[in-house]
Amino acid sequence: MTLKPNYQLMNADEMRGTLNRLADEILNAHSGRELVLVGIQRRGVPMAQRMAKTMADKANVHPQLGILDINLYRDDLTHAAVQPIVRRTELPPHIDDKEVILIDDVLFTGRTVGAALRALTDFGRMRAIQLAVFVDRGHRELPVEANFIGKTIPTKDNEVVEVRLTEIDGEDAIYVMEKA
Amino acid sequence: MDLLIKNGRVVDPARRIDAVVDVVIRGGKVISIGKADVPDIPQFDATGLIVAPGFFDIHVHLREPGTEEAETIATGGAAAVAGGFVAVAAMPNTKPSNDNPSITSYIISEAKRSSPALVFPIGAVTREQKGETLAEIGEMVEAGIVGISDDGKPVMDGRLFRRALEYAQLFNLPVIQHCEDLNLSKGGVMHEGVYSTRLGLKGIPSSAEDTMVSRDLILAETTGGKYHVAHLSTRRAVEMVRQAKAQGLNITAEVTPHHFTLTDAAVAEYDTNAKMNPPLRSQDDVDALRRGIADGTIDVIASDHAPHHINLKMLEFDRAPFGITGLETAVGLAFTELQLPIGRMIEMFATNPQKIMRVTPWGLFEGSDAHITILDPKRRWKFDVSKSRSKSRNSPFHGREMTGKAAGTIVYGKVVHEDRS
Amino acid sequence: MKRKDLLGIRELACDEILEILDTAESMQELSSRPIKKVPTLRGKTIINLFFESSTRTRTSFEIAGKWLSADVVNISMSTSSVSKGETLIDTAKTLDSMSADCVVIRHASSGAPHTIARMTKARVINGGDGAHEHPTQALLDALTIRQRKGSLSGLKVAIVGDIAHSRVARSNIHLLTKFGSDVWACSAPTLMPVKMDELLTENQNRLHITRSMDEALDQADVIMMLRVQFERMNESFFPSVREYFRYYGLSRERASRGKSDAIIMHPGPINRGVEISSDVADGPYSVILDQVAAGLAVRMAILYLLLGV
Numbered sequence A: 001m002t003l004k005p006n007y008q009l010m011n012a013d014e015m016r017g018t019l020n021r022l023a024d025e026i027l028n029a030h031s032g033r034e035l036v037l038v039g040i041q042r043r044g045v046p047m048a049q050r051m052a053k054t055m056a057d058k059a060n061v062h063p064q065l066g067i068l069d070i071n072l073y074r075d076d077l078t079h080a081a082v083q084p085i086v087r088r089t090e091l092p093p094h095i096d097d098k099e100v101i102l103i104d105d106v107l108f109t110g111r112t113v114g115a116a117l118r119a120l121t122d123f124g125r126m127r128a129i130q131l132a133v134f135v136d137r138g139h140r141e142l143p144v145e146a147n148f149i150g151k152t153i154p155t156k157d158n159e160v161v162e163v164r165l166t167e168i169d170g171e172d173a174i175y176v177m178e179k180a
Numbered sequence B: 001m002d003l004l005i006k007n008g009r010v011v012d013p014a015r016r017i018d019a020v021v022d023v024v025i026r027g028g029k030v031i032s033i034g035k036a037d038v039p040d041i042p043q044f045d046a047t048g049l050i051v052a053p054g055f056f057d058i059h060v061h062l063r064e065p066g067t068e069e070a071e072t073i074a075t076g077g078a079a080a081v082a083g084g085f086v087a088v089a090a091m092p093n094t095k096p097s098n099d100n101p102s103i104t105s106y107i108i109s110e111a112k113r114s115s116p117a118l119v120f121p122i123g124a125v126t127r128e129q130k131g132e133t134l135a136e137i138g139e140m141v142e143a144g145i146v147g148i149s150d151d152g153k154p155v156m157d158g159r160l161f162r163r164a165l166e167y168a169q170l171f172n173l174p175v176i177q178h179c180e181d182l183n184l185s186k187g188g189v190m191h192e193g194v195y196s197t198r199l200g201l202k203g204i205p206s207s208a209e210d211t212m213v214s215r216d217l218i219l220a221e222t223t224g225g226k227y228h229v230a231h232l233s234t235r236r237a238v239e240m241v242r243q244a245k246a247q248g249l250n251i252t253a254e255v256t257p258h259h260f261t262l263t264d265a266a267v268a269e270y271d272t273n274a275k276m277n278p279p280l281r282s283q284d285d286v287d288a289l290r291r292g293i294a295d296g297t298i299d300v301i302a303s304d305h306a307p308h309h310i311n312l313k314m315l316e317f318d319r320a321p322f323g324i325t326g327l328e329t330a331v332g333l334a335f336t337e338l339q340l341p342i343g344r345m346i347e348m349f350a351t352n353p354q355k356i357m358r359v360t361p362w363g364l365f366e367g368s369d370a371h372i373t374i375l376d377p378k379r380r381w382k383f384d385v386s387k388s389r390s391k392s393r394n395s396p397f398h399g400r401e402m403t404g405k406a407a408g409t410i411v412y413g414k415v416v417h418e419d420r421s
Numbered sequence C: 001m002k003r004k005d006l007l008g009i010r011e012l013a014c015d016e017i018l019e020i021l022d023t024a025e026s027m028q029e030l031s032s033r034p035i036k037k038v039p040t041l042r043g044k045t046i047i048n049l050f051f052e053s054s055t056r057t058r059t060s061f062e063i064a065g066k067w068l069s070a071d072v073v074n075i076s077m078s079t080s081s082v083s084k085g086e087t088l089i090d091t092a093k094t095l096d097s098m099s100a101d102c103v104v105i106r107h108a109s110s111g112a113p114h115t116i117a118r119m120t121k122a123r124v125i126n127g128g129d130g131a132h133e134h135p136t137q138a139l140l141d142a143l144t145i146r147q148r149k150g151s152l153s154g155l156k157v158a159i160v161g162d163i164a165h166s167r168v169a170r171s172n173i174h175l176l177t178k179f180g181s182d183v184w185a186c187s188a189p190t191l192m193p194v195k196m197d198e199l200l201t202e203n204q205n206r207l208h209i210t211r212s213m214d215e216a217l218d219q220a221d222v223i224m225m226l227r228v229q230f231e232r233m234n235e236s237f238f239p240s241v242r243e244y245f246r247y248y249g250l251s252r253e254r255a256s257r258g259k260s261d262a263i264i265m266h267p268g269p270i271n272r273g274v275e276i277s278s279d280v281a282d283g284p285y286s287v288i289l290d291q292v293a294a295g296l297a298v299r300m301a302i303l304y305l306l307l308g309v
Helices: A012-029 A044-059 A111-121 B073-082 B101-114 B137-143 B158-171 B194-199 B206-223 B235-246 B257-261 B283-294 B330-338 B342-356 C014-032 C055-067 C079-083 C088-097 C112-119 C135-149 C167-178 C213-217 C241-248 C288-307
Strands: A003-010 A035-040 A064-068 A099-107 A128-136 A148-152 A159-164 A173-179 B003-012 B017-026 B029-033 B043-045 B050-053 B055-060 B085-090 B118-121 B175-177 B227-229 B251-255 B372-382 B401-411 B414-418 C045-050 C071-076 C102-107 C123-129 C156-160 C182-186 C207-210 C222-225 C263-265
Touching: A003 A012, A003 A159, A012 A044, A012 A128, A012 A148, A012 A173, A035 A044, A035 A111, A044 A064, A044 A099, A064 A111, A099 A111, A099 A159, A111 A128, A128 A159, B003 B342, B003 B372, B050 B342, B055 B073, B055 B342, B073 B085, B073 B101, B073 B118, B073 B401, B073 B414, B085 B372, B085 B401, B101 B118, B101 B137, B137 B158, B158 B175, B158 B206, B206 B227, B206 B235, B235 B251, B235 B283, B251 B257, B251 B283, B251 B342, B257 B283, B257 B330, B330 B342, B330 B372, B330 B401, B342 B372, C014 C135, C014 C167, C014 C288, C045 C055, C045 C088, C055 C071, C055 C102, C055 C123, C055 C288, C088 C112, C102 C112, C102 C288, C112 C123, C123 C135, C123 C288, C135 C167, C135 C222, C135 C263, C135 C288, C156 C167, C156 C213, C167 C182, C182 C213, C207 C213, C263 C288
Parallel strands: A035 A064, A035 A099, A099 A128, A128 A148, B003 B043, B003 B050, B055 B085, B085 B118, B175 B227, B227 B251, C045 C071, C045 C102, C102 C123, C156 C182, C156 C222, C182 C207, C222 C263
Antiparallel strands: A003 A173, A159 A173, B003 B017, B017 B029, B050 B372, B372 B401, B401 B414
């Protein structure tokens, strides 16, 4: 299956602006309380790291960071890579009673988030779990919605939303691709 | 039975015949060899084929009495004639062992009743093949054995083997030894070499065979007995036999087709159809065996046909029994792998076996019993083990393409097997 | 994993091995969680078929399977049931009728897992067969080495002991030479297999054979001691325990011939005072307990890669 680019949704500047806005929204909703930003492998991780830096720079807030790989919790229908690689999971200790913001690049069927919720329950009982995503592209298969959304766009079944981050892909951009 | 074999190339090196002529058989005997025109008897058109003295496989395990689920005298005989053999010599390691005249008589009468091939029993050297005391060799000779051997096992005790070599001379019997020092080979399941190390299987070193061949050759020399080495498999053993023959000793040697065709690499992923004793050895050994065939050091090709029920071969390698079938592939492999002159093929399959075993010879001469093998050296074929006449299926040669096959097998003038392309 | 079975190291490519090690590393954190369970293999049936007794390997596989939420069944086949006539084929067919997804086999006969793998649909993991291979041991050893040394390449690894009968030695030799480390196999002449120098490894020039423990240990990065089986004495492989330890045992003095940061490994269980002295086994450079932890992670990774995709 080959992908060809359909159009570019965001460039680097737009992405920076969006991430900053999301960080603000999260802070406004949670001022004063202990936050943990948990990035979902793979691209949720650098997103969480950037947001943490923004929060520290702009508001002197230092949320804890966590990393979550959901491959061990997938249900059969979760979209997975041909050879799903199990990556690191690292959560801060004493996560009970904290407010967790799950962070991912694209919200699609909702199954990744479903798996993330199952994973988090094995780590303890968090006070609250909320979700922040860069792009919501619709087509939900589970009753999952994000609390903080970068951009909502309608997409077709044969399209793929690719979020590229410098830390992993060498550039910052979001493309909507089409399956050839 | 009467039969006219027409227009074949008749080759019998022992009688120095090699000519395209006809063979007339009446009453199961060869009447004349020469141009003939006898319209009233059945004909076998041997145009383009070779007419040879009947082939004799002197190392076969028929498994009856005792293990009839693997093979019977009837099915073994059927496999033999399908492979072009008019006769087989049956090794004594049945259950009970052929160590007394009543078992010998049973085998002979059962063969007469049900086997299309002639069956010549080989008697045991020792009682129950335990290697302790001599079996009733003389009485077995009267019952019809053609040689003695404890095959399956060696006679480990040097003193006892010496006695056997001495005693057998009374009857002009060959003493056939399966050469294996059981202490050196203990626990081994394949040739000791790179492959056994890599596969983690216990090895049977060449020295297990060589040390016994060496001992036996000295005993043969000092006793003057008629000694025959079964299934030679190592380079060193071939060299020792060569040297002993050069010294003029009364010794002969045989090789199996699998030993000149395959190496220990055939074990591959623990294929139990590559497990036999002596084991498949290295390329160096295979090359030495082929040289021994070419220069006359090795006298006979014999299959060591060792059928085993399919269940037994489906065990883990350590537990599977040793042995593979071979009656139906021997001639094809000899043709394909060795490319010998036809005279030499016939020597190794017909002439020499008769010289070694205690039988009344047959061949292409007037007055002989009409036991004849018809060969098609150009016939291309593929061995399909599922169609084998043997009860057992343990062969590594399933699917193997060969050139050269027996087109007909004739016993007492009767065509007991015919297979033309 | 694209293969149906994991039967040996020899046939694995380097990237397959790395996939297992990387996955194992990611899964190690499971052991530090309060709830040591993930639902990945829920509903899968794993059968531990052990024809040879082994508490540690079997327990390791059992825990690995359970942490992944699989249903794990242990079957210990004593040789007596085998001699009663039940063949491997019967066993394989029984496994299929139980709809086993995966079978872990340990057997005293080399090649037994291969025979069973041919006859069953279940994924087969070789838990050790005869003197042939013990792939999960070599993988956990590799993970331990990589975590301590940072790499699997360019190391000098000494393997000392009963090489002739050791499947652990063979699997480690295949793996380490594949990655470009030099393996020094050292044992008494009676315990070195025939044609060992010609053993078909990926990189034959990386395998060195020696009878001298000093030569093998000199500047070694990793010292791996193998277990001596006492039965060998009855077969005259060596005269006595005392003599064995004198010439081939790892004493503190001998261990110091390796590099100053050399790690000491042993597949376990150790015979104190036979192949390794207590002070070395319990000393600061011994990673024997790390190997056990690595074993759990590696086995989880393998089960996940075979069954969890």
